[in-house]
């Protein structure tokens with residue numbers, strides 16, 4: 001398949017009966033990029049990937065490889081590599097034959113098929129397993145075969161749908177590094193679907209966050225981590241503290257919010273004015289314990305629950321007025337401790353509220 005310099009999705013939409021699964025997806029991907037499609041279950045990630053692969057027809061919109069329209073082509077004529085959660089290997093074929101399958105289908109000369117297959121086997125480090133059947137391999141090894149099979153014919157685009165979710169935690173981390181390494185050495189344009197924000201942040205050059213079939217934000221890992229576009233994205237990116245409140249004052253980028261009897265000062269993100277409902281978002285690691293003296297508005301609270309998480313503790317604390325805070329700290333704290341908590345105003349984001357409500 002010929003290479004391209006740009007892939008463009010223009011208003012891509014898909015409905016199932018009366019229900020919209022994906023609405024008006026606009027996205028331009030440069031050759032060589034690693035893009036993660038991220039969002040909660042049912043947000044339309046797999047639908048988007050299947051539309052790209054040609055496994056699902058669009059109900060509206062178009063997909064372009066440079067000037068060539070491709071959404072009307074059948075999957076095999078798009079020439080994309082695909083990796084699924086379920087591996088989808090041929091159980092009766094050896095590792096070598098599974099990997100060579102796509103090349104045989106394309107009727108490449110024998111010698112080239114052999115050379116490329118060996119190369120792909122080396123790439124995913126399966127040299128010692130080429131004559132085994134998939135049933136004789138571990139989950140991680142099977143997924144390596146699936147990846148080799150998807151990249152062996154040097155596709156212009158590789159699509160991966162939750163490829164690591166069947167693996168245990170340790171293997172998942174190893175395979176994550178492996179996928180990153182592969183992407184760096186081959187420079188393949190990759191679109192990767194996951195609901196795991198950490199996985200997406202660590203792998204992708206850019207992330208696309210979906211919610212209810214619509215794009216919420218497209219950005220670099222840093223942008224998504226530090227400045228989510230709305231409180232739903234914040235929620236998804238690990239801002240465990242989401243407090244409803246009312247805006248008291250806005251002064252440039254600084255917003256003051258009343259929430260559960262506390263006055264909180266933070267950065268206004270989006271359209272805010274005095275009197276409107278707001279959602280305050282803070283990451284647990286940005287709540288400081290014992291802010292006495294340093295912060296104007298230190299919050300007196302009682303520690304309720306503490307969980308060990310390696311070097312850090314994850315804890316929940318509640319203020320006298322009932323505000324629940326999730327926090328992470330290296331300080332030694334225990335349930336029942338009275339503490340003062342503070343949040344740096346630069347790490348406290350204030351968003352306009354909408355119809356949906358945050359939950360603890």
Ligand code: ATP
Pocket residue numbers: 016020021039040041042043044045046047048195
């Ligand atoms: P998950 O992470 O759970 O796989 P997802 O983000 O990939 O979720 P999709 O599988 O794309 O979500 O589904 C988006 C919406 O479309 C969901 O509401 C789902 O129920 C619906 N949907 C998906 N496929 C079909 C189908 N074949 N028929 C009817 N509805 C479907």
